[in-house]
Amino acid sequence: MIRSSERLEVIALSGVPLIARGDDLARLALDGLARAQLALADGDVLVVTSKVVSRAEGRFVALPTVTPSARAHALALETNKDPRLVELILAESSAISRRAKNVLVTRHRLGFIVAHAGIDLSNSVPPDAAPDTGPWALLLPEAPDATARMIRAALEAASGAAVGVVISDSFGRPFRLGTVGAAIGCAGLPPLWDRRGDRDLHGRVLVETITALGDQVAACADLVAGQADEGRPFVLVRGLHFTPSDEPTASLYRKPDEDLYA
Amino acid sequence: MIRSSERLEVIALSGVPLIARGDDLARLALDGLARAQLALADGDVLVVTSKVVSRAEGRFVALPTVTPSARAHALALETNKDPRLVELILAESSAISRRAKNVLVTRHRLGFIVAHAGIDLSNSVPPDAAPDTGPWALLLPEAPDATARMIRAALEAASGAAVGVVISDSFGRPFRLGTVGAAIGCAGLPPLWDRRGDRDLHGRVLVETITALGDQVAACADLVAGQADEGRPFVLVRGLHFTPSDEPTASLYRKPDEDLYA
Numbered sequence: 001m002i003r004s005s006e007r008l009e010v011i012a013l014s015g016v017p018l019i020a021r022g023d024d025l026a027r028l029a030l031d032g033l034a035r036a037q038l039a040l041a042d043g044d045v046l047v048v049t050s051k052v053v054s055r056a057e058g059r060f061v062a063l064p065t066v067t068p069s070a071r072a073h074a075l076a077l078e079t080n081k082d083p084r085l086v087e088l089i090l091a092e093s094s095a096i097s098r099r100a101k102n103v104l105v106t107r108h109r110l111g112f113i114v115a116h117a118g119i120d121l122s123n124s125v126p127p128d129a130a131p132d133t134g135p136w137a138l139l140l141p142e143a144p145d146a147t148a149r150m151i152r153a154a155l156e157a158a159s160g161a162a163v164g165v166v167i168s169d170s171f172g173r174p175f176r177l178g179t180v181g182a183a184i185g186c187a188g189l190p191p192l193w194d195r196r197g198d199r200d201l202h203g204r205v206l207v208e209t210i211t212a213l214g215d216q217v218a219a220c221a222d223l224v225a226g227q228a229d230e231g232r233p234f235v236l237v238r239g240l241h242f243t244p245s246d247e248p249t250a251s252l253y254r255k256p257d258e259d260l261y262a
Numbered sequence: 263m264i265r266s267s268e269r270l271e272v273i274a275l276s277g278v279p280l281i282a283r284g285d286d287l288a289r290l291a292l293d294g295l296a297r298a299q300l301a302l303a304d305g306d307v308l309v310v311t312s313k314v315v316s317r318a319e320g321r322f323v324a325l326p327t328v329t330p331s332a333r334a335h336a337l338a339l340e341t342n343k344d345p346r347l348v349e350l351i352l353a354e355s356s357a358i359s360r361r362a363k364n365v366l367v368t369r370h371r372l373g374f375i376v377a378h379a380g381i382d383l384s385n386s387v388p389p390d391a392a393p394d395t396g397p398w399a400l401l402l403p404e405a406p407d408a409t410a411r412m413i414r415a416a417l418e419a420a421s422g423a424a425v426g427v428v429i430s431d432s433f434g435r436p437f438r439l440g441t442v443g444a445a446i447g448c449a450g451l452p453p454l455w456d457r458r459g460d461r462d463l464h465g466r467v468l469v470e471t472i473t474a475l476g477d478q479v480a481a482c483a484d485l486v487a488g489q490a491d492e493g494r495p496f497v498l499v500r501g502l503h504f505t506p507s508d509e510p511t512a513s514l515y516r517k518p519d520e521d522l523y524a
Contacts, residue, residue, distance in 0.1 A: 005486050006494070010270040010501075098522040105522075113437040170473075174436050174523030175375040176514050178454045178474030180481070182438070192440045211432075211484065212440025219442070219481035222473065223502070224267050232268070239272075240485070252438050260360045260367075261436030261523045 008239040012224040012232040020127045021058035026154030029234045040159035045189050045237040047221035050169040052233040059139040060126045079104045092117035111253040115172055144185025145248050152187040164189030168218035181222030183214030183249055190245035191252045270501040274486040274494040282389045283320030288416030291496045302421035307451050307499040309483035312431040314495040315409055321401040322388045341366045354379035373515040377434055406447025407510050414449040426451030430480035443484030445476030445511055452507035453514045
């Protein structure tokens with residue numbers, strides 16, 4: 001059971017150092033909470049940007065090391081993109097959703113639809129990179145649900161509180177411009193909040209209301225996280241009321257045969 | 263200029279009565295703020311659910327009064343829907359996006375893509391409805407940007423603070439399950455937050471980052487608003503940093519020729 005909350009606090013933890021391969025994200029988040037003099041409480045949700053999870057996992061690839069396939073070359077021509085990037089996108093994807101000049105949207109191997117397989121080229125350089133080894137691509141995390149569970153377990157062991165963890169990314173969308181936070185990993189927090197059967201104040205059943213809880217929590221956090229490299233990759237969302245859940249984040253993703261747009 | 267915030271508070275105002283045609287939403291929101299002992303401050307954003315705007319505008323239609331066209335009858339058969347509802351959907355829409363059994367998604371006359379033209383059948387009954395006059399449909403607000411501007415002006419006149427207003431709805435999405443809050447009206451708050459050209463801590467330009475600010479603010483509010491008929495149609499979002507903007511909400515909507523999915 002989840003009940004609607006009346007008040008949330010959304011707090012970006014400051015002073016987090018630039019994340020490098022092997023960093024202990026749970027420890028760094030706990031340090032950030034300590035700096036902010038915040039003790040974790042039951043129902044707190046820690047939102048972690050996918051970018052720092054990828055950095056901690058060392059998901060960097062130097063484009064000069066990538067050899068594009070013939071398929072990647074053809075698709076690169078069609079989409080006006082670097083064939084080495086297209087090769088990485090294809091390797092991270094299970095199907096192509098849309099392609100056009102300057103556009104390549106795929107179904108990521110993790111199950112969601114995203115442009116460029118979520119690969120970040122804009123400012124991803126590993127801290128120990130030798131000069132002239134880039135440009136670098138940063139792939140999405142390997143297994144974000146598993147990582148969220150590990151972070152959650154560490155936070156709960158350190159605090160004694162029952163908490164949730166969300167790993168978030170910023171996605172573009174069909175129909176609407178601008179990016180929004182979306183959940184790509186969850187632990188503890190139910191990704192969907194099924195309110196079907198709940199009744200309103202007048203006793204009427206609220207039909208067809210299933211809220212994308214994980215995505216909306218990620219959207220809240222996105223408003224305060226800034227860009228990960230600015231040092232605010234951890235956001236605490238306090239005030240939600242939920243019963244811990246082991247539901248995988250994939251319950252948020254429409255299956256291909258349930259999606260008229262994919 | 264907008265700068266990223268470090269902390270937000272998201273507060274649902276409680277004790278708001280069921281809204282009826284002609285109600286003064288700004289006055290009711292100010293009453294809710296007073297009950298919560300909250301004084302509006304510069305940068306506060308009031309999020310108002312579209313449902314109460316529609317109720318205040320009297321956007322109820324009794325389905326027995328609707329005469330479906332031949333086109334509505336045909337589309338109702340194809341989509342397995344009430345032909346009177348389909349007639350209302352068509353009247354509120356400029357184009358059909360997707361239709362299938364149990365699915366009818368259109369471009370609303372206001373410019374966004376939404377299922378059922380955003381029409382609510384689930385629990386919309388006007389307070390003064392005679393028995394056996396329903397079922398009732400509640401259409402989306404007539405002109406939500408204009409309504410947001412009116413509410414903003416009233417809040418600013420009463421408080422002296424520079425505030426924003428968002429009129430929100432809950433939308434389903436392609437690709438992902440569950441509904442999320444989305445902005446259909448804005449005043450003061452820029453619907454999009456264009457960060458292109460901003461630099462990160464390392465002096466690198468953050469390219470291609472345009473955040474759907476209005477939608478993310480609506481998503482935050484959705485987490486605490488509950489269903490409008492439960493009496494929490496007003497949510498205060500405090501802690502954003504933005505310069506007042508007159509940008510229409512339509513700047514969030516992809517034009518048909520910019521959208522590979524519509």
